[in-house]
Amino acid sequence: xxxxxxxxxxxxxxxxxxxxxxxxxxxxxxxxxxxxxxxxxxxxxxxxxxxxxxxxxxxxxxxxxxxxxxxxxxxxxxxxxxxxxxxxxxxxxxxxxxxxxxxxxxxxxxxxxxxxxxxxxxxxxxxxxxxxxxxxxxxxxxxxxxxxxxxxxxxxxxxxxxxxxxxxxxxxxxxxxxxxxxxxxxxxxxxxxxxxxxxxxxxxxxxxxxxxxxxxxxxxx
Numbered sequence: 090x091x092x093x094x095x096x097x098x099x100x101x102x103x104x105x106x107x108x109x110x111x112x113x114x115x116x117x118x119x120x121x122x123x124x125x126x127x128x129x130x131x132x133x134x135x136x137x138x139x140x141x142x143x144x145x146x147x148x149x150x151x152x153x154x155x156x157x158x159x160x161x162x163x164x165x166x167x168x169x170x171x172x173x174x175x176x177x178x179x180x181x182x183x184x185x186x187x188x189x190x191x192x193x194x195x196x197x198x199x200x201x202x203x204x205x206x207x208x209x210x211x212x213x214x215x216x217x218x219x220x221x222x223x224x225x226x227x228x229x230x231x232x233x234x235x236x237x238x239x240x241x242x243x244x245x246x247x248x249x250x251x252x253x254x255x256x257x258x259x260x261x262x263x264x265x266x267x268x269x270x271x272x273x274x275x276x277x278x279x280x281x282x283x284x285x286x287x288x289x290x291x292x293x294x295x296x297x298x299x300x301x302x303x304x305x306x307x308x309x310x
Contacts, residue, residue, distance in 0.1 A: 090121035090122060090261070090262060090263070090264055091119060091120050091121050091122070091259040091260070091261055091281075092120070092121065092122035092123070092124070092244075092259060092260050092261075092262060092278075093115070093120050093122075093123050093124070093246055093247050093249070093255075093256075093258065093259045093260075094123075094124040094126070094146070094148070094159075094161065094188065094215075094217075094244045094246050094260065095124060095126050095148075095150070095159060095188075095190055095217060095220070095244075095246030095247070095248050096111075096115075096123055096124070096125060096126065096246070096247055096248065096249040096255070097125075097126065097127050097128070097133070097150075097248070097249060097250050098111045098125060098127055098133035098134075098136070098137060099111075099133070100127045100130060100132045100133030100136065101127040101128045101133065101150075101250070104127070104249075104250040104251070105250065105251050105252075106249065106250070106251060106252050106255075108133065108136045108137055108140060109140065110252050111125075111137055111252075111255070112137055112140050112141045112142070112143075114252050114255040114256070115141070115143060115255055115256070116141075116142055116143060117256075118255055118256030119256075120143060120255075120256060120259055121143050121144060122143060122144040122145075122146065123137070123141070123143060123144070123145055123146070124145075124146035124148040124159075124161055125137050125138075125145055125146070125147070125148055126148040126149060126150045126159050126161075126190075127149065127150065128149075128150050128152065129149065129150070129151060129152055129166070129169040130149060130166050131147050131148070131149050131163055131165065131166050132166075134146070134147040134148055134149070134163075135147065146161055146162055147162065147163050147164070148160060148161045148162070148163060149163055149166060149167055150190065151167045151169055151171075151176050151180075152169040152170070152199065153169070153170070153171055153172060153173045153175075153176040153201070153205075154170055154171065154172050154173070155172070155173050155201060155202045155204075155205035156173070156199055156200050156201030156202050156205060156206075157190055157191075157199045157200065157201060158173060158176050158177065158180070158187060158188075158189060158190075158201060158209075159187075159188040159189070159190050159217075160176075160179075160180035160183070160185045160186070160187065160188075161185055161186040161187075161188055161215075161268070161271075162183075162184060162185045162186055162267075162268045162271075163180070163183050163185045164183045164184075165183065167179045167180060167183075173201065173205040173206075173208065173209045174208065174209060174212075177209050177212040177213075181212070184268060185268070186214045186215065186268050186271070186272070187209075187212055187213050187214050187215070188213075188214065188215040188216070188217060188244065189201055189206060189213055189215070189216050189217060190217045190220065190246070190248070191217055191220045191222070191223055191228075191232070191248070192206060192216060192217070192231075192232045192235060193228045193229075193231040193232055193235075194220065194222075194223045194224075194225075194228050195225060195228055196223075196224050196225070210239055210241075213239075213241055214241070214242060214272060215241060215242045215243070215244055215275065216232055216235060216236040216239075216241045216242070216243060216244075217232060217243075217244055217245070217246055218232045218233035218236055218243040218244065218245065218280060219232075219233075219244075219245035219246070219258055219280050219282040220232075220245075220246055220247075220248050220258070220282075221246070221247045221248055221249070221254060221257040221258045221282055221283065221284055221285040222247075222248040222250075222254070222284075222285055223284070224284070226284075242272065242275045242276055242278075243260075243275075243278075243280055244260045244275065244278070244280060245258040245259060245260050245280035245281055245282040246258055246259075246260075246282075247259070247282070247285070249285075253285075254285045257282060257283055257284070257285055258280075258281065258282025258283065259281055259282070260275065260278045260279065260280050260281070261278055261279045261281060262274040262275055262277060262278035262279075263277055263278075
């Protein structure tokens with residue numbers, strides 16, 4: 090099966106994909122499983138799960154006090170602003186898994202600080218080693234080396250904020266049941282991906298500006 094473990098709906102302030110478009114595009118792309126990882130909420134994931142014909146992992150890209158951490162297989166939103174250690178703890182309390190997205194992307198302000206990443210490394214399950222929105226290929230490769238060094242599972246993700254990025258990256262893995270089985274399957278997985286067109290990044294940047302200026306409204310269907 091094909092799984093994209095990091096994608097955003099219109100419930101994120103910098104995404105432009107409505108729930109219905111999100112579901113339709115992923116179905117067309119032949120993706121069997123999507124971790125909907127909106128920023129600091131699980132609302133988009135819950136909404137997609139209501140309509141999607143594919144499997145949805147309830148997830149969240151959480152802004153900790155030292156950078157972003159993704160929680161997979163969540164039940165509820167994890168509060169932003171916690172320390173990285175407390176963020177990992179909150180994910181674990183829900184029976185979730187810990188994924189570090191785009192750890193070395195030079196063009197983002199949000200990656201987890203390296204010192205924080207090393208502090209929480211014992212609690213990390215997965216490291217994102219290919220992100221379609223990472224502009225510099227060497228940044229993705231550095232993430233892969235980090236995962237290899239620490240013996241962590243790897244994944245490729247589209248980080249899709251627009252419909253045109255859906256399907257660009259995914260991880261091929263065997264079918265699985267719950268979080269534990271998922272880790273076993275991911276250990277047998279293969280990362281697949283290609284980079285997104287840099288011009289699409291400006292669309293999500295404009296969406297974020299509109300959100301901050303209250304020029305737009307979120308689309309929930």
